[in-house]
Amino acid sequence: MKLLHCGDIHLDSKMESNLSSQKAKERKNEILNTFERMIEFAKKEDVKGVIIAGDMFDGNRILSQTKSRILKLMTKYSDIDFLYLSGNHDISFISQLDQLPKNLKVFGKNWTTFDYGDVKITGAILSGENSNALYETLNLKENDINIVVLHGQIAKYNSSSKGEVIALPKLKDKNIDYLALGHIHYYLLEKLDKRGEYCYCGCLEGRGFDECGEKGFVLLEIDDKKVLSKFIPFARRRLIDVEFEITGFDNWFDIESAIIERLKNIDRENLLKITLTGKYHLSLDKHISMLEKRLEGFYFVKVKDESLLDVKIEDIENDISLRGEFIRKVLASDLSEKAKEIIILSGLKALRGEEI
Ligand SMILES: [Mn+2]
Structure with missing residues (x-):
């Protein structure tokens, strides 16, 4: 038997932190498309149940068209069960439905078990009040294959009764084969005890x-x-953070060329952030917007400049010009390194009569 474990879909999430409103809308739609594509994949693989380990939606903001697309999907794939656990962000989805599709199985605040022969899928919504009682009331049979679904942050110690915190030690030696978790947004698979594993999808x-x-x-x-698990990369686009150190470069053109060389194997469909680090000399003229222009072929590009101007008072000790005096004054101030840099660069431009 096959199952699928997903979570933290955050449908209808705003997506506006980096993107224009047009692209945010597009990405929002892509998340929903990817979810639908995943269910098609499940169908092809003959998956019996899709476990949704919380945060399917992004809060209580659920567009009616999203709700209807999800319900349509569940109706279309009526031979796949959707085992739905609410996360901390999406409490109200179920309460917004007039009628639950037959194949939508919902975990409650106490342990609920769905039975697939030898395989039992058990889950509960964690909260501050119930978590201690939950650990005590989890009784799984040794001879079953037990999958447990929870949403929250794992703690490797016996934490207090804080909601959303999963005290892993209290789940050890409970006959769990696979602990399907939601909450952390990256894939993580580790051993739980002698018998089982825990996994964030x-x-x-x-x-x-x-x-x-x-x-x-x-x-x-x-x-x-035995439960064999395999991570399936499936996103429509990836977000990629590239750090590039500019120390040692003395002209901007070489920096651009080296960055473009570094990116040559990255698909243009992706979203890219380039962080410039390192130190550079006064003689280097940075042209961030030119670099951004050259990278426009990517779906999204953001260049973050964290490089620092490498100029010390000793270097300009003998410079008796207005320029030297100006730089010495700024360097001697108690401004932050980044503020000093901005002031020096702007000041030098002003002294050269350039536009600031
Ligand atoms: Mn989440």
């Missing part, structure tokens, strides 16, 4: 540059009393 599509890298879901294959 991560989100389905990255939304901001704090969600870089491969995103997707986990496919579970249950065979011979």
Whole structure:
């Protein structure tokens, strides 16, 4: 039997932190498309149930067209069960439905188990009040294959009864084979105890540059009393953060060429953030907007300049010009390094009679 473990889809998320409103709208739609594509994949793989480990929606903001597309999908794939756990962000979806599709199975605040022969899928919504009681009331049979679904942050110690915190030690030696988790937005698989593993599937599509890298879901294959899991990268686009050190370069053209060389194997469909680091000399003229222009072929590009001007008082000790005096004054001030840099660069432009 096959199952699919996904979570943190955040449908109808605003997506506006980096993107224009047009692209934000496009990405929002792409998340929904990817979710639909994932269900088609599940169908092809003959998956029996799709576990949604929380945060399917992004808060209580659910567009009616999203709701109807999801319901349509569930109706269309009526032989796939949707095992739905609410996360901290999407409490109200179920309450907004007049009638639940037959194949939509909902976990409640106490343990709910869905039965697939030898395979039992058990889950509950964690909250501050119930978490301690939940650990105590989890009784899984040794001879079953037990999958447990929770949404929250794992703690490797026996934490207090804080909601959303999953005290891993309290789930050890409970006959869990696979702990399907939601909440952390990257894929993570580790051993739980002698018998089982715990896994965060991560989100389905990255939304901001704090969600870089491969995103997707986990496919579970249950065979011979064993749960085999495999991460399937599935996102429409990836967010990629490239750090580039400009130390040692003395002209901007070489920097651009080196950056373009670094990016040659990255698909243009992706979203890119380039962070410039390192130190540079006064003689280097930076042209950030020129670089951004050259990278326009990517779906989205943002250049963040964290490089620092490398000029010390000693270097200009003998410069008795107005320029030297100006730089010495700025360097001796107690401004931040970045502020000093901006003031020096602007000041030098002004002294040369250029536009600032
Ligand atoms: Mn989430």
